[in-house]
């Protein structure tokens with residue numbers, strides 16, 4: 001087993017000092033060390049998007065990310081999306097459109113959509129589909145999910 | 157015969173809650189990440205479990221050496237079959253050990269289990285387990301397994317080939333005599349793949365054993381708390397009274413979590429280690445250890461007269477059930493029973509085999525044997541329409557079962573709405589215009605439109621519910637039903653609200669827990685809304701009677717003058733000012749007279765016995781068939797003639813849901829089901845090489861992504877309320893997956909002329925079919 005390394009991560013605006021084995025991924029650290037379980041593990045191999053977080057505003061698969069590289073970067077997880085107990089508009093739209101089924105994909109989808117809307121406040125249905133290209137949802141068939149996200153930017 | 161169901165009067169809900177697309181109460185915790193799934197739970201001192209898979213598809217186990225694994229620091233338990241009771245489990249055939257005993261029957265089969273302080277240590281320990289095997293010849297497909305000299309996978313259980321787990325024959329009429337009267341006969345062999353569930357949450361269990369009492373607590377991702385309790389009791393020889401099962405949020409299931417997953421082995425690890433153990437599969441272990449849909453090969457022949465009356469059908473189905481029977485015998489039963497399709501065909505001969513092979517077990521998966529036979533049937537009906545020069549919808553309409561007619565085997569169709577579904581699908585898809593003039597497209601691409609008719613079943617087996625009034629007049633509903641994401645908690649709370657005239661805020665719908673919930677068989681078979689909804693309405697009706705009895709005393713009016721008013725109020729008909737609240741009545745019952753208001757209801761869906769005077773039946777395992785439901789699905793596709801790639805552009809899914817309790821949730825089921833069927837049609841297939849799974853990952857096994865599906869999947873919900881479901885609701889959950897593949901394949905045929913009898917229709921298969929179609933034309937010049 002390799003020696004543990006010390007590092008400091010900025011997650012949802014808060015500093016976390018950690019000592020972890022260097023092969024531990026950001027997903028391991030979030031779920032197991034910090035008990036922030038909102039970030040889901042669907043495949044652990046970069047294939048499903050359930051573990052998506054935002055790093056400096058861009059979607060990143062935490063199961064493929066080594067925390068040692070992320071010191072000083074702004075990491076946002078699903079736990080940091082609401083503000084003041086208010087749902088983010090994307091979260092509200094997903095709830096209102098009946099887009100949520102088992103919900104296991106939702107943390108990743110919310111973050112991917114948040115990143116999209118930050119750079120493109122009024123995306124078309126097609127732009128939403130492309131932004132969700134790395135996020136598998138096995139339940140919904142995507143239609144309501146895509147419509148919900150597009151509705152936030154004012155598109156039908 | 158009427159062209160439409162004549163709905164009998166069904167109860168009318170009180171208030172506005174039924175029929176509203178209310179947001180699901182659990183949606184909020186799911187979009188905020190706060191929802192707790194089993195892998196999010198931690199107990200003090202908890203260990204992590206992992207399983208070792210067999211490296212061989214078929215081998216005798218000669219010896220184990222677990223000493224090196226046990227010596228690894230941090231390892232708390234190492235188990236093999238030698239440490240477990242010699243019990244085999246299985247819903248129909250008892251053929252599965254928890255860990256392979258004596259021999260392994262598929263590559264990946266669990267042979268040893270470890271619990272350790274963390275997952276990396278547990279996985280290292282697996283590598284230190286030495287098992288000596290004697291490799292045996294393997295039967296890797298149905299043909300190999302059925303050879304007279306095939307390797308025998310399980311000890312023979314009687315006559316017939318030892319690798320046949322189930323053999324069924326159903327014969328009606330005199331099929332041999334009528335072929336000569338048919339003007340058109342189509343005959344083909346169809347093949348469907350081993351599709352996998354790929355629920356986004358891999359199977360997971362957290363088990364603890366109380367050191368003082370020995371009582372076992374299980375948290376697990378499952379479709380049924382009560383079956384987990386029963387199976388674990390059986391597997392570990394523990395009374396059910398010592399086992400409690402609770403179900404946190406479930407990250408999708410689709411049939412894959414109906415039977416036991418890793419619950420019993422996790423309990424065994426927790427017992428052996430003397431500490432709680434959580435065992436969450438990696439995606440790869442889940443894919444190679446759990447189960448899939450049955451791959452199938454179906455020979456089918458169908459004949460019709462010139463005027464489009466289908467006279468006869470012969471079907472030979474081979475389901476590959478893999479190394480263990482699991483739900484395979486029931487899947488074979490449903491497949492046989494649905495292979496006539498939703499049509500009146502007087503002469504039918506069906507034979508079906510469920511065959512053991514040295515591959516991953518196949519079991520329950522949304523649609524349960526029906527997508528396979530619908531694939532064959534709906535493609536064949538289209539070819540028949542071509543041969544007769546008839547519109548495909550017209551041919552289906554001429555043969556669609558109507559109310560009062562009989563299903564194969566003699567069960568009555570009580571609400572025959574296939575005609576209504578087909579006519580609606582024709583209208584909303586603008587069928588005639590699009591069929592005649594496929595919308596224009598870029599060069600090298602062709603568009604086409606295809607349809608499939610669907611008959612499926614809802615209900616099945618037993619459920620119960622308890623409804624009780626709180627002191628303030630709000631209501632607690634307990635059912636034991638598991639919401640796997642389809643939204644049953646919401647729809648069922650709406651049912652209770654509608655039955656008693658309450659708002660959703662006045663209903664507490666409790667989560668499944670074998671210690672406190674009344675029995676429910678399972679969330680599966682499109683049954684939960686129908687069956688559990690039925691017992692809720694019955695229990696609510698008893699609660700209403702108790703409420704009225706007390707209200708009659710309080711308001712000094714006879715019971716027959718009383719009515720429910722929205723908001724938890726009992727009033728007097730014709731006297732708007734005279735009423736009392738549920739809270740006041742509850743207080744009266746608790747402190748003055750009668751005692752607490754509570755009711756329970758139970759139901760076993762009355763299974764139709766096959767009519768053996770009408771149908772010759774051999775070997776059909778007993779099954780609680782249910783209430784027939786109907787749908788019609790239309791797909792428009794675009795085929796790239798250069799690459800063979802197929803894009804589904806638009807789809808119309810017309811489903812008779814009886815009554816849409818929560819239209820958005822029902823529509824979500826319809827769309828999600830269609831997209832699983834789209835994956836089945838175009839990309840999804842477990843592939844084996846020399847008995848080893850080649851693609852046990854989500855990169856190797858392609859489920860549809862957002863870019864692979866259209867946004868325009870139009871759910872069209874017909875509401876032909878009828879029958880014992882709540883307010884006339886019928887099931888919908890599985891139905892959406894059943895017709896998608898044949899609708900898409902029929903659309904490819906319409907677009908290009910290519911004949912595909914095998915799915916998934918990968919680019920390569922489509923190109924081969926295109927070449928085969930064009931070859932004769934080229935020859936003719």
Ligand code: FES
Pocket residue numbers: 040041042043044045046047048049050051052061062063064
């Ligand atoms: S868990 Fe990271 S992509 Fe699937």
Ligand code: FES
Pocket residue numbers: 100101102103104105106136137138139140356407408641
């Ligand atoms: S809601 Fe289940 S995976 Fe998306």
